[in-house]
Amino acid sequence: xxxxxxxxxxxxxxxxxxxxxxxxxxxSGLRGVSLAAGKGRGEDFMFLQMSDLHWGFTGPAVNPxxxxxxxxxxxxxxxxxxxxxxxxxxxxxxHTTDDPQERRKRLAHVRDAxxxxxxxxQRYLAGEHDASLDRxxxxxxxxGETHYTFDHKGVHFIVLDNVSDPTGKLxxxxxxxxxxxxxxxxxxxPIVVLTHRPLFDxxxxxxxxxxxxxxxxxxxxxxEYVTVFYxxxxxxxxxxxxxxxxxxxxxxxxxxPAPHSxxxxxxxxxxxxxxxxxxxxxxxxxxxxxxxxxLTEWAVEKS
Amino acid sequence: MKRIITVTALxxxxxxxxxxxxxxxxxxxxPAGTEQVVHMxxxxxxxxPSEITLKKGVPVILEITALDRDHGFKIPDLGVRADLKxxxxxxxxxxxxxxxxxxxxxxxFCGDRHEDMAGEIVVxx
Numbered sequence: 001x002x003x004x005x006x007x008x009x010x011x012x013x014x015x016x017x018x019x020x021x022x023x024x025x026x027x028s029g030l031r032g033v034s035l036a037a038g039k040g041r042g043e044d045f046m047f048l049q050m051s052d053l054h055w056g057f058t059g060p061a062v063n064p065x066x067x068x069x070x071x072x073x074x075x076x077x078x079x080x081x082x083x084x085x086x087x088x089x090x091x092x093x094x095h096t097t098d099d100p101q102e103r104r105k106r107l108a109h110v111r112d113a114x115x116x117x118x119x120x121x122q123r124y125l126a127g128e129h130d131a132s133l134d135r136x137x138x139x140x141x142x143x144g145e146t147h148y149t150f151d152h153k154g155v156h157f158i159v160l161d162n163v164s165d166p167t168g169k170l171x172x173x174x175x176x177x178x179x180x181x182x183x184x185x186x187x188x189x190p191i192v193v194l195t196h197r198p199l200f201d202x203x204x205x206x207x208x209x210x211x212x213x214x215x216x217x218x219x220x221x222x223x224e225y226v227t228v229f230y231x232x233x234x235x236x237x238x239x240x241x242x243x244x245x246x247x248x249x250x251x252x253x254x255x256x257p258a259p260h261s262x263x264x265x266x267x268x269x270x271x272x273x274x275x276x277x278x279x280x281x282x283x284x285x286x287x288x289x290x291x292x293x294x295l296t297e298w299a300v301e302k303s
Numbered sequence: 304m305k306r307i308i309t310v311t312a313l314x315x316x317x318x319x320x321x322x323x324x325x326x327x328x329x330x331x332x333x334p335a336g337t338e339q340v341v342h343m344x345x346x347x348x349x350x351x352p353s354e355i356t357l358k359k360g361v362p363v364i365l366e367i368t369a370l371d372r373d374h375g376f377k378i379p380d381l382g383v384r385a386d387l388k389x390x391x392x393x394x395x396x397x398x399x400x401x402x403x404x405x406x407x408x409x410x411x412f413c414g415d416r417h418e419d420m421a422g423e424i425v426v427x428x
Contacts, residue, residue: 097415098414133413167412168410205406
């Protein structure tokens with residue numbers, strides 16, 4: 001039996017979450033909150049989403065602790081009472097630079113920093129800051145391929161790359177690859193899609209979209225249990241496209257304003273009274289073998 | 304090489320070279336050859352000029368030269384976009400058929416201040 005959250009419930013939860021309530025648990029589903037486990041699902045598990053590290057960024061008015069924030073977040077992750085099965089990094093591990101050597105230096109730093117995490121099973125996505133100036137050449141040297149799949153306890157994870165092409169496209173080849181991968185799955189298979197940019201048009205005039213993201217969503221639509229996690233917008237955001245929930249994560253360098261809440265998109269200045277406000281990471285607890293997910297937002301530092 | 308992108312609701316493309324483009328701006332075709340030409344340049348991280356005032360109903364060709372590298376030109380509210388190839392001139396033909404302010408921006412990631420590369424077209428009566 002499955003209970004479907006109605007739109008009002010979804011919006012209330014989204015509003016609570018976007019208000020920045022530390023540690024709030026957010027149920028991801030509109031369509032997948034099963035009241036009884038079943039369907040032969042795998043065992044439940046928890047993973048972490050860390051996003052938009054932007055290592056190399058400098059801007060004291062935005063983050064005076066630009067070189068310390070990541071280490072603090074890593075210490076917090078390592079101190080969590082329950083360690084995740086794995087950690088996904090949803091892009092912009094580094095801040096962009098024109099210098100290919102400096103780009104590699106920043107990527108190497110991130111590789112070494114995340115090596116300090118207790119959880120060694122990690123998955124990486126590129127962001128446009130990592131990959132768009134060299135079509136992910138340097139990123140691949142450090143973190144491997146930019147689109148791939150993996151499976152964990154019965155859930156099929158699909159990592160999409162909408163950043164290596166500087167126009168923010170997935171491209172026809174990747175969309176065909178997606179179709180081929182999905183074609184192997186049952187329509188009720190639990191699927192998690194990981195991307196950097198939103199696949200839907202959140203705010204195209206702010207570059208918060210994927211040029212051909214609609215093609216990916218169309219490919220995913222026939223599948224009943226799909227959940228998308230992404231980064232790029234440096235804030236929590238929750239939106240449905242049909243029955244598919246899309247969840248954006250906070251970043252770990254600077255927050256950005258809510259879509260179209262200000263005339264011009266720009267990082268939100270540092271709040272000395274509330275350091276690291278708007279930054280953080282998220283844990284994702286699968287429920288009923290991937291029918292649904294409970295999200296918990298964590299601050300940079302342990303409180 | 305010059306590249307021409309014609310932008311009218313009747314899909315009147317006048318394309319020279321390898322231009323690719325589409326539009327949703329005008330509601331009627333206007334004979335070619337009567338356009339006002341606006342010269343623009345694109346380089347990291349600015350268009351010059353970044354504010355352009357056009358008169359409603361007067362067809363215009365935006366002649367945009369990409370000075371330093373590949374860029375994009377996109378007017379999201381109008382469904383207009385074009386690739387601007389480095390060292391080339393791209394011609395975007397539009398027929399402003401309604402009054403308003405329409406933002407344009409680069410949609411080809413070009414560096415740290417890519418998001419500042421933007422401007423506005425103001426259409427007046």
